[in-house]
Amino acid sequence: xxxxxxxxxxxxxxxxxxxxxxxxxxxxxxxxxxxxxxxxxxxxxxxxxxxxxxxxxxxxxxxxxxxxxxxxxxxxxxxxxxxxxxxxxxxxxxxxxxxxxxxxxxxxxxxxxxxxxx
Amino acid sequence: xxxxxxxxxxxxxxxxxxxxxxxxxxxxxxxxxxxxxxxxxxxxxxxxxxxxxxxxxxxxxxxxxxxxxxxxxxxxxxxxxxxxxxxxxxxxxxxxxxxxxxxxxxxxxxxx
Numbered sequence: 715x716x717x718x719x720x721x722x723x724x725x726x727x728x729x730x731x732x733x734x735x736x737x738x739x740x741x742x743x744x745x746x747x748x749x750x751x752x753x754x755x756x757x758x759x760x761x762x763x764x765x766x767x768x769x770x771x772x773x774x775x776x777x778x779x780x781x782x783x784x785x786x787x788x789x790x791x792x793x794x795x796x797x798x799x800x801x802x803x804x805x806x807x808x809x810x811x812x813x814x815x816x817x818x819x820x821x822x823x824x825x826x827x828x829x830x831x832x
Numbered sequence: 833x834x835x836x837x838x839x840x841x842x843x844x845x846x847x848x849x850x851x852x853x854x855x856x857x858x859x860x861x862x863x864x865x866x867x868x869x870x871x872x873x874x875x876x877x878x879x880x881x882x883x884x885x886x887x888x889x890x891x892x893x894x895x896x897x898x899x900x901x902x903x904x905x906x907x908x909x910x911x912x913x914x915x916x917x918x919x920x921x922x923x924x925x926x927x928x929x930x931x932x933x934x935x936x937x938x939x940x941x942x943x944x
Contacts, residue, residue, distance in 0.1 A: 746930065748930075748932070752875075756936070756937075757923060757934045757935060757936050757937055758877075758923070758932075758934045759934075760931060760932065760933075763930060763931070805875060807875075807877065809877070809932075819865050819882075819927060820867070820879060820882060821927075821932060822879070823869075823876065823877035823878075825874070825875070825876045826875050826876070
């Protein structure tokens with residue numbers, strides 16, 4: 715299957731600072747990427763859909779000014795958590811689908827980023 | 833809105849035995865996709881199997897197979913010849929128009 719990477723794998727930051735998480739499709743071009751959040755022992759919740767060259771589409775209840783998404787190229791989407799607070803501590807996962815693949819409806823996931831805000 | 837329900841928070845199975853994980857979903861759509869993903873302790877989400885709603889034939893992938901009952905909106909996963917490496921959280925997911933909706937997950941433990 716397609717390979718998606720994330721960087722960093724874990725980050726610790728102080729309250730009030732901003733953190734950027736990168737999501738890359740390594741062997742395919744992804745016009746659409748997705749950002750999820752997963753709290754401990756819970757399921758994945760879709761935060762936003764990232765579209766290359768256009769604005770992201772945020773799910774209801776997700777603050778777009780707090781979670782800035784940029785999808786500047788066909789292989790890279792970034793999520794910036796601005797002015798992070800302890801309640802933003804979570805596991806953030808991105809996914810992407812390969813529109814040219816046989817299983818084009820399938821989303822492939824990155825390994826996730828654990829964010830801890832002190 | 834679509835909802836996905838996994839009624840078994842935890843399941844356990846003896847190594848080499850067979851286990852079935854249940855999943856039901858709610859939708860008014862007729863064309864959609866269903867998936868089972870596995871999340872081991874590394875937390876990397878791994879695709880296990882997928883099913884297109886328009887296909888009546890149940891998907892199979894080696895030791896993994898599904899029982900897709902469209903009218904009942906049921907999508908269970910059967911794991912045959914369970915192995916220690918199958919231990920993980922298993923999430924059922926529904927896809928329509930790009931978006932994936934996940935169930936709450938079932939934690940599968942393999943007993944040696």
